[in-house]
Amino acid sequence: MTGEVAVLGAGMHPWGKWGRGFVEYGVAAARAALADAGLEWRDVGSIVGADTVRGGYPGYVAGATFAKALGWQGARVASVYAACASGAQAVAAARAQILAGLADVVLVVGADAAPKGFFRPAGGDRPDDPDWLRFRVLGATNPTYFGLYARRRMAVHGDTVEDFAQVKVKNAALGALNPYARYRKRVSAEEVAASAVVADPLRLLDICATSDGGAALVLSSMEFARRRGVAEPVRIRAVSTVTPTYPNTVLDLPDIATDSAAAVEPADGTFRASIARAAYEEAGVGPEDLSLAEVYDLSTALELQWYEDLALCAEGEGAKLLREGATAPGGRIPVNTSGGLASFGEAVPAQAIAQVCELTWQLRGDAGARQVEHARVGITANQGLFGHGSAVITVR
Amino acid sequence: MVTGWFAGEGDDFTLLGTRCSACGSVFFPREDSHCRNPGCDSGDLAEIPLSRRGRVWSYTDSRYRPPSPYVTVPELPWEPYTLIAVELAAERIVVLGQAVPGVTVADLAVGAEVEVVPGVLHEDGETIWTTWHWRPTGVTA
Ligand SMILES: [Zn+2]
Numbered sequence: 001m002t003g004e005v006a007v008l009g010a011g012m013h014p015w016g017k018w019g020r021g022f023v024e025y026g027v028a029a030a031r032a033a034l035a036d037a038g039l040e041w042r043d044v045g046s047i048v049g050a051d052t053v054r055g056g057y058p059g060y061v062a063g064a065t066f067a068k069a070l071g072w073q074g075a076r077v078a079s080v081y082a083a084c085a086s087g088a089q090a091v092a093a094a095r096a097q098i099l100a101g102l103a104d105v106v107l108v109v110g111a112d113a114a115p116k117g118f119f120r121p122a123g124g125d126r127p128d129d130p131d132w133l134r135f136r137v138l139g140a141t142n143p144t145y146f147g148l149y150a151r152r153r154m155a156v157h158g159d160t161v162e163d164f165a166q167v168k169v170k171n172a173a174l175g176a177l178n179p180y181a182r183y184r185k186r187v188s189a190e191e192v193a194a195s196a197v198v199a200d201p202l203r204l205l206d207i208c209a210t211s212d213g214g215a216a217l218v219l220s221s222m223e224f225a226r227r228r229g230v231a232e233p234v235r236i237r238a239v240s241t242v243t244p245t246y247p248n249t250v251l252d253l254p255d256i257a258t259d260s261a262a263a264v265e266p267a268d269g270t271f272r273a274s275i276a277r278a279a280y281e282e283a284g285v286g287p288e289d290l291s292l293a294e295v296y297d298l299s300t301a302l303e304l305q306w307y308e309d310l311a312l313c314a315e316g317e318g319a320k321l322l323r324e325g326a327t328a329p330g331g332r333i334p335v336n337t338s339g340g341l342a343s344f345g346e347a348v349p350a351q352a353i354a355q356v357c358e359l360t361w362q363l364r365g366d367a368g369a370r371q372v373e374h375a376r377v378g379i380t381a382n383q384g385l386f387g388h389g390s391a392v393i394t395v396r
Numbered sequence: 397m398v399t400g401w402f403a404g405e406g407d408d409f410t411l412l413g414t415r416c417s418a419c420g421s422v423f424f425p426r427e428d429s430h431c432r433n434p435g436c437d438s439g440d441l442a443e444i445p446l447s448r449r450g451r452v453w454s455y456t457d458s459r460y461r462p463p464s465p466y467v468t469v470p471e472l473p474w475e476p477y478t479l480i481a482v483e484l485a486a487e488r489i490v491v492l493g494q495a496v497p498g499v500t501v502a503d504l505a506v507g508a509e510v511e512v513v514p515g516v517l518h519e520d521g522e523t524i525w526t527t528w529h530w531r532p533t534g535v536t537a
Contacts, residue, residue, distance in 0.1 A: 120463040127398065132465060133425075137398055137517065137527060138494060139458055139466040144479050147456030148492075155454070155506035199456045200501045246434050247421075251453065251481050251490045260422035261488035264433055 003282075005098045006225035006233035007394065008218045009037025010357040013111065015182040015213030015344045022052050022059065025214030026111030027069045029350070033107065033216035038228070044218070045103035046076035048094045050086035050110030050349035053122070062349065066109045076103060084296065085241065085384030086110060087215070087352030088392060092239040094219050104224040110349035111214030118142065119210065119346075131254040131385065138256065142298070143207050145253045147199030150301035154201065157316040159304060161201050163323070165192035167300035168205050170328050171336050175343020177369040180354075182211050183343045192300075206300040211345030215354035234363045234396050236356070238283035242389040244271040253385055272309040275389035276381055280311075283393040287311040290333055291375040292362055294355040296382035297340040306381055307335070329372070337362060337370045355380035356392050363396040400443070401425055402514070402528050409514045410445035411491065411528055417442060422487045446491070449511045449533065450482040453490045455504045467518040467525075476500075480530045482510055496529040509535040 011032025013025040026049070034041055047070075049062030058065045063079040076097070082089040087110045094106035118141045126132040134140040153159040172187035187205060195204035225233045245267045247259030252271070269277065280286055287310060295306035304318030312333050313321040321327055327335040338344070338358040341351065359378035361367045367375075380392045401424075402411050413424035416431040418438030424446060431438045461474045468474070478495035495504070496515060515529035 118460075118463050121465065123464075125465075133398070134492075135462060136465040136467075138479060138492060139462040139477065140479060140492060141458060141460075141462050144456050144458055148454040148479070148481055151456055152454040152506065197459050199458060201456075246432060249488075249490070251492060255492075257424045257491040258489055259432070260424075262422050262486070263416070263420040264435070 003099060004222055004235040004237055005095050006220045006222055006230065006235055007356070007360045008039065008105070008220050008225060008228070008230065008233060009033040009035070010360040011036055011216045012180045012354060012357055013214035014180050015211045015347060018212045020113065020212070022111040022113045022212070022214070023065055023069050025113070025212060026062070026066045026109045026216070029111060029214035029216035030066060030070060030107055030109050033218045037218040039105065039218060041070050042073050044075055044105050044107045046078070046094070046097050046106040048090045048106060048108050049079045050090040050108070050353065051079050051081040052112040052349045053081065054112060054115060062109070082388040082390070083385035084348055084382050085352060085388035085390035086349040087354070088239060088382070088390035089241055089388070090353065091217065091219070091236065091356060091392060092241050095236060095239055098219060098221050105218065105220045107216065107218055108353060109214070109216045110353045112347040112349050113212045114210035114345070114347055116210070130256070134254045134256055141199070142253060143199040143202065146207060146299035146302060147202050148251065149305060150202050150299060151200070153301055153304065157319065159301065159319045162189065163304065163319040164202070164206050164300040165189040166322055167297065167303045168192050168342055171297060171340040171342035174329065174337055174370055175339025178339045178343065181339045181343040182209070182213070182345050202299055202301065208298050208341035209345035211347050213344065213347035213350050213354070215350040215357050217353055217356055232396065234360045234394050236392060237395050238279045238391070238393040240275050240279035240282065240389055240391040242275055242278045243387045245274065270309065271389070272305065272383060273311070275383065275391050276310045276379070278389070279379060279391035279393050283395070285377055285393060285395070289377045290379055292334045292337055292359070292372045292378045294336055294338060294340070294358050294378070294380045296351070297336055297342050298346070300342070303335065303340070310379065310381055329370070334372050337367065337372060352380065352382055352390050355382070356394065359392070359394045363394055398425070405514060409512060410448055411512055412443055413446050413487070414441040415444045416440065422489060424489060424491055447484045447486050449509055450484040450491070452504055452506050452508045452510060453481040453483045454506060455480045455501055457501050478504070480504065480510060482530055493528050493530045496531045499532060503532060505536060507536065509533045
C-alpha cells in the first residue's frame with residue numbers, strides 16, 4: 001500500500017520525576033531508538049522535535065536542540081508545537097518528508113521536564129489567550145474539565161465512580177509490567193476511593209500526574225527498510241491531525257464556552273470521534289480490525305469516552321465494555337496496554353510518540369508480559385489543547 | 397480584564413455576546429472582528445445579551461487551590477468553589493462559570509435550572525474584579 005512508512009526504531013527514557021533537563025531525556029530516548037533501528041545518528045537525514053514550552057527558550061526549538069546534543073551532522077530539522085498532539089504532529093511531519101522523498105530516515109523526538117502540580121499558562125497579563133483566561137476568570141484547571149466530563153457521563157450514561165476506578169485498576173496493573181512507566185504498582189478500587197477528591201466526582205487516582213519523560217521513533221521509507229533487510233516492519237498507515245468542525249458543541253479545554261449551534265447544525269459526532277474517523281478512513285481499517293488501542297486517559301472517565309469515540313462500542317456503552325473485560329488484557333480490544341497516562345503521567349511532547357512506541361513493541365511481539373497475542377493493527381488517540389487532533393494507526 | 401463580557405445589575409445583569417448579522421451565529425466570549433462560521437465571510441457582529449437562564453450541562457468543583465493567574469490569598473485556607481457549565485437553549489451554547497459562593501456540588505444536578513447573577517471574583521485594597529456567577533433557581537428538570 002502506498003503512503004506507508006516503516007517504524008525502524010522505538011525508544012524511551014523512563015518516566016518519573018527525575019529533576020533533570022528535557023534535553024537529557026530526549027537524547028536518551030533518541031539513542032535508544034537509533035540502537036533499536038540498528039542505525040547511527042549520522043544515517044539520519046532529518047530530525048523532527050516535538051516542542052516543550054516548559055523548558056524555557058530552548059524548548060521552542062526542540063528539533064535543533066536535540067540535534068545539537070546528539071552532535072551537529074547537517075540533518076534537515078523541524079520543530080512542532082501542538083500541545084498534547086505535538087508528538088503526533090512530529091510523526092506527521094516526518095512521514096510527509098519521507099513520502100515526499102525529502103528524507104529516507106527521520107528521527108522523531110519528544111521530551112519534557114514537567115513542573116510540579118497543575119499545568120498552568122505562561123506568565124504575564126494576557127487576556128487575549130483563552131488558556132490564561134480560563135485560569136484567571138474561572139480558576140478552571142485541567143482536572144475541573146475532566147470532572148465536568150465525568151459528571152456528564154454519570155448523568156447521561158449512568159457511569160459510576162466505581163466504573164472510573166476500574167479503569168485505574170486496569171491501567172495500573174499494566175503499568176506495573178512496563179519498565180518505562182513512572183508508577184509500577186498495582187492499585188485497588190479501594191485505594192482509588194480512599195484518595196482525595198480533586199474535582200468532583202474525580203479523585204487523585206482518577207487523574208493523571210505530570211511527569212518527566214522522553215520518547216523517540218526512527219521512521220524510514222519502505223524502500224529503505226527493505227534495503228536494510230527489514231522485510232516486515234511495523235508500518236504507520238495513518239496519522240490524523242484534524243481540527244474540529246464548526247460548531248464544536250462539546251465544552252472543551254481551554255474554552256469558557258462552546259460554539260453556538262444557533263445558526264449552523266452540528267455535524268454528526270464529536271470532535272474526538274472525528275479524529276478517529278479520519279484515521280480509520282486514511283488507513284482503510286475499522287474498529288473491528290484493531291488488536292489494541294492506546295488512548296489519552298487524562299482521567300479514568302475520559303478513557304471510557306475514548307472507547308465510544310474510537311467506535312469500540314456504541315455511544316454510552318463505554319462502561320459496559322469495560323465491565324465486560326473487553327478492554328483488559330485478553331479481552332477483545334485491550335486499551336492502554338502500556339499502562340497509559342495513569343501509569344506514565346503527562347510529559348506533553350513525548351506522550352503521543354510514546355503511544356506509537358507501545359504499538360510498535362506490541363506489533364513486533366516485543367511487549368513482554370504486556371503482550372497482546374497476535375497483535376496486527378493498533379491505534380493511538382489523543383487530542384491537543386486549542387483544537388489539535390491526534391491519532392496514529394500502525395499495522396504489521 | 398474581560399471588558400464587555402457582561403453588563404447590568406440585579407435582574408438586568410446579563411452576559412454579553414455578539415451575533416453575526418449575516419448568518420446569525422452567536423459568540424461568547426464576544427467575537428468582534430469576524431464571524432467564525434466557515435460558511436460565512438461577514439465581519440458585521442452586533443452585541444447581544446445572552447439568555448439569563450439555562451440548564452446545567454455539567455458541574456464540578458476545585459478542591460485544591462488553582463495556580464496563578466487565578467488570584468487567591470495564600471494565607472487563607474482553601475475554600476473550594478463550584479464550576480457549572482450551563483446550556484442556554486435559545487443560543488444553543490454552553491457557558492462555563494463559577495457558582496455563587498456557598499453552592500456546592502451537592503446542590504446541583506444535570507438539567508437543573510440556573511440563572512446568571514453578578515459576582516465578585518476577587519478583591520484587594522485597590523480593586524474589585526467583578527464576574528458572573530450561576531445561581532440555582534430551584535427549578536429541576
Ligand atoms: Zn456569520
